[in-house]
Amino acid sequence: DKGQHEKKLIEKRLADIGQIILVMANKGGVGKSTVSANVAAGLAGRGYKVGVADADIHGPNQSRFFGFVGQRVRLGKNGLPPKDFEFFGLEHPVKVGSLAFMMERDDTPIVWRDAYKHDFMHHLIGSFDWGPLDFLVIDMPPGTGNELITLADMLEGHDVAALLATTPQEVALMDSLKAVRFCQERGLPLIGVVENMAGVTCPNCSEQFHVFPRAHLAEALAAAEVESVAQIPLSLALSSGSDTGVPVILSAPEGPEAQAFASAVAAC
Ligand code: ADP
Numbered sequence: 188d189k190g191q192h193e194k195k196l197i198e199k200r201l202a203d204i205g206q207i208i209l210v211m212a213n214k215g216g217v218g219k220s221t222v223s224a225n226v227a228a229g230l231a232g233r234g235y236k237v238g239v240a241d242a243d244i245h246g247p248n249q250s251r252f253f254g255f256v257g258q259r260v261r262l263g264k265n266g267l268p269p270k271d272f273e274f275f276g277l278e279h280p281v282k283v284g285s286l287a288f289m290m291e292r293d294d295t296p297i298v299w300r301d302a303y304k305h306d307f308m309h310h311l312i313g314s315f316d317w318g319p320l321d322f323l324v325i326d327m328p329p330g331t332g333n334e335l336i337t338l339a340d341m342l343e344g345h346d347v348a349a350l351l352a353t354t355p356q357e358v359a360l361m362d363s364l365k366a367v368r369f370c371q372e373r374g375l376p377l378i379g380v381v382e383n384m385a386g387v388t389c390p391n392c393s394e395q396f397h398v399f400p401r402a403h404l405a406e407a408l409a410a411a412e413v414e415s416v417a418q419i420p421l422s423l424a425l426s427s428g429s430d431t432g433v434p435v436i437l438s439a440p441e442g443p444e445a446q447a448f449a450s451a452v453a454a455c
Contacts, residue, residue: 196266197313201345204238205321208378208455209338211370212352213362215246215329218383219352221425222451223326224252225444226350228274228434229452231281235321238269240311241285242338243328250287254432260288266316274437284315308337322455331369339373348376350451351413354384355397355404367411379416380408381451387421388443417451420444 210226212219220243231237241249250256253272260267270288271280286307317323328334339347349370353363363380370377382404386397398421408415419425424435424444431438436445436452 193309193313197309197341200313200315200317201342203319204317204323205346206323206455207342207345207347208322208324209327209335209347209349209375210324210352211327211331211335211349211366212329213331213366214353217352217354218381218419218425219243219329220246220248220252220326222350222352222381222383222419222448223324224249224434225436225448226451226455227281227322227324228272229436229445229448230322230324230455231277231279232437232440233452234278236279236319238282238284238315238317238320238323240315240323240325241283241287242308242311242334243326244286244307244334245328247285247287249283249326250285251430251432252434253281253283255283255285255288256432258288262314263316266314269315269317274433277437282315282317282320284311284317286311305333305337308334308341312338312341331366335369339375348378348455350378350416350455351380352383353380355382360404360407364407364411367413377413378454379414379451382415382418384421385418414454416454417447419447419451 210219210223223239227237227239239249241247255270258270269282269284272283273280351363351366353360384398386395388395420443422444424439424442436448439445
């Protein structure tokens, strides 16, 4: 039956995938997609075979980060072909799979009930022809809701770890701690937390200052026994980089943003 067939297909895809990294944030807009794209591109830069699955149903932005805006994919013999992101120096292309490739128009809003979202999560892993991968980076929808539970169930028994994105601001942090608790309760290994927008450098005098108060961050993470694996500055290269279609870790590898992302990559 359909359920069994789907399950087999997912198992077949997963059998070819080494480690799965769930990039999570409990709140929208903290830079989860930016972190996903740069960590994936950074791993590819180290010679690994990497895929990016865009599971952020309501904001599928990976097509933008990797320069595939407006592009579509058609069902082939082996499922949906992910888009190959090629860049100078990459041994293997980054394989990008996104809901955006399956929509009629870029501005179509997604209004789905939970059952449909559940199906989508299965499609994302099962229908895309990922091929052999060392890493599949999944850009999760914000929160610890239905999608996360579906995926965590689906991936049980596989090599899965979570990477959390947060801003240093206290409300975002409190939310992130919920995600930490989810991982701990599910026995999902946590790679650590990427602090995004963790400071800004003045373009005139090069002085560093913090836009978000960092007051309780280190303390709270230590209490939750979670490591901060990277501090990404708030930067123009990152806000504009999302529109150029090349993750900054590849386009400006010497810059402070790329250096900061590299420590998150190393933690994976
Ligand atoms: P999320 O996936 O958590 O919703 P995004 O990664 O899409 O967040 O980031 C939200 C917006 O903020 C995007 O336009 C992105 O380019 C921008 N952004 C993210 N991180 C930074 C940063 N460190 N500096 C500047 N802009 C950033």
